[in-house]
Amino acid sequence: MRALYPALADGHAYLDGAAGTQVPVSVIEAIAAAYREGFGNLGGAFAASGRADAIVTHARAAVGDLVGAAPGGVVFGPSATSLAYRIADALSRAWTAGDDIVVSRLDHDSNVRPWIQVAGRAGVTVKWAEFDLVTGELPTAQYADLIGPRTRLVAVTAASNAIGTRPDVPAIAGLARAAGALCYVDGVHATPHAPVDMAGLGADFYTTSAYKWSGPHLAALAADPELLETVWPDKLAPSSNAVPWRFERGTLPFADLAGVTAAVEHLAALAPGAAAASGGASASRRERVLASMAAVEAHESALFARLLGGLAELDHVTLYGKAARRAPTAFFSVTGSSPREAAEFLASRGVNVWDGDNYAYELCTALGLEPDGAVRAGLVHYNDASDVDRLLEGVAELA
Numbered sequence: 522m523r524a525l526y527p528a529l530a531d532g533h534a535y536l537d538g539a540a541g542t543q544v545p546v547s548v549i550e551a552i553a554a555a556y557r558e559g560f561g562n563l564g565g566a567f568a569a570s571g572r573a574d575a576i577v578t579h580a581r582a583a584v585g586d587l588v589g590a591a592p593g594g595v596v597f598g599p600s601a602t603s604l605a606y607r608i609a610d611a612l613s614r615a616w617t618a619g620d621d622i623v624v625s626r627l628d629h630d631s632n633v634r635p636w637i638q639v640a641g642r643a644g645v646t647v648k649w650a651e652f653d654l655v656t657g658e659l660p661t662a663q664y665a666d667l668i669g670p671r672t673r674l675v676a677v678t679a680a681s682n683a684i685g686t687r688p689d690v691p692a693i694a695g696l697a698r699a700a701g702a703l704c705y706v707d708g709v710h711a712t713p714h715a716p717v718d719m720a721g722l723g724a725d726f727y728t729t730s731a732y733k734w735s736g737p738h739l740a741a742l743a744a745d746p747e748l749l750e751t752v753w754p755d756k757l758a759p760s761s762n763a764v765p766w767r768f769e770r771g772t773l774p775f776a777d778l779a780g781v782t783a784a785v786e787h788l789a790a791l792a793p794g795a796a797a798a799s800g801g802a803s804a805s806r807r808e809r810v811l812a813s814m815a816a817v818e819a820h821e822s823a824l825f826a827r828l829l830g831g832l833a834e835l836d837h838v839t840l841y842g843k844a845a846r847r848a849p850t851a852f853f854s855v856t857g858s859s860p861r862e863a864a865e866f867l868a869s870r871g872v873n874v875w876d877g878d879n880y881a882y883e884l885c886t887a888l889g890l891e892p893d894g895a896v897r898a899g900l901v902h903y904n905d906a907s908d909v910d911r912l913l914e915g916v917a918e919l920a
């Protein structure tokens with residue numbers, strides 16, 4: 522499977538997947554094929570326009586299969602951040618002074634700041650869910666106190682992009698629903714690492730960025746189309762009033778959307794044996810995605826155990842977070858080296874890791890790590906034991 526990724530041929534250990542994965546040749550080809558074949562803008566009288574329409578329809582269906590959503594509730598945008606701002610702006614118009622919202626200090630800032638900013642304008646109180654500084658867990662129990670009758674929205678991540686914690690989203694979303702609040706789940710870091718089922722999570726909104734799962738740089742927001750029908754974003758007068766189109770500003774990146782479908786197909790094909798066992802020869806793409814992502818989760822968790830075990834043996838390494846349920850993402854400091862110095866040293870050895878706060882700004886502030894953050898090594902499905910071992914050897918040399 523690594524051979525399907527041309528970029529991996531440079532021999533580097535790509536442990537920066539949490540900041541964006543490489544793409545397989547099928548995605549590159551799908552994007553090139555869209556341009557080669559030609560497409561027009563949407564709604565024209567000619568065949569090339571119809572091809573753009575088909576690309577969008579296929580991409581909505583693909584993301585629907587990836588996260589367990591209705592294709593008619595899949596909204597595309599340039600990034601998860603811009604989609605969060607779009608929805609925050611639209612939802613907050615119905616909020617009034619005295620309402621409240623709940624955000625978490627575990628979250629990437631894109632699922633924090635947009636909500637705080639619109640809450641400030643609407644006179645709405647912001648309540649904070651805190652994570653445990655030692656374990657990295659986001660205790661569910663606190664939500665029973667935080668969520669009340671005036672709570673309009675609970676924003677929470679399905680996985681921390683820094684320390685990997687996967688909170689108990691179904692429980693948190695259940696508390697939100699019981700109080701009549703909406704739950705906005707940031708699935709950007711969670712989606713590449715395990716099967717996703719929006720309904721099982723209880724998410725009213727779920728965001729995911731294709732560039733974290735072998736696709737191009739764009740994002741999707743999934744929601745029940747009936748919920749989207751109740752929300753009105755700012756939009757141009759002549760653009761469609763229909764859901765999901767009214768949430769998409771301007772012209773969509775059609776060729777990249779062809780790449781989104783190819784990326785989901787790629788994921789669906791990762792574990793053909795498991796898919797055949799679960800659904801037989803006629804397994805739907807949704808079934809194949811679920812089987813594949815379960816295999817991805819198993820592969821990554823074995824590698825992650827090797828990574829965490831190796832780092833734990835190094836006295837000059839401080840690891841952050843040890844939640845029971847985690848995405849395979851390690852966040853650590855190295856005594857005697859700044860995060861950037863450590864990342865530069867590892868880069869000189871062909872090991873790509875991220876350094877900084879990764880926009881997990883509240884988390885890094887709470888851990889006393891701002892402004893430099895820490896080193897992040899994140900595993901994705903194309904990583905193998907040699908990537909992990911090269912990282913461990915490099916970090917050991919920093920002693």
Ligand SMILES: Cc1ncc(COP(=O)(O)O)c(C=O)c1O
Pocket residue numbers: 539540599600601602603629631632678680681682707708709710730739740
């Ligand atoms: C957990 C999480 N949420 C949100 C984002 C922001 O995604 P985007 O770059 O699509 O705005 C990221 C990006 O790293 C992330 O890891």
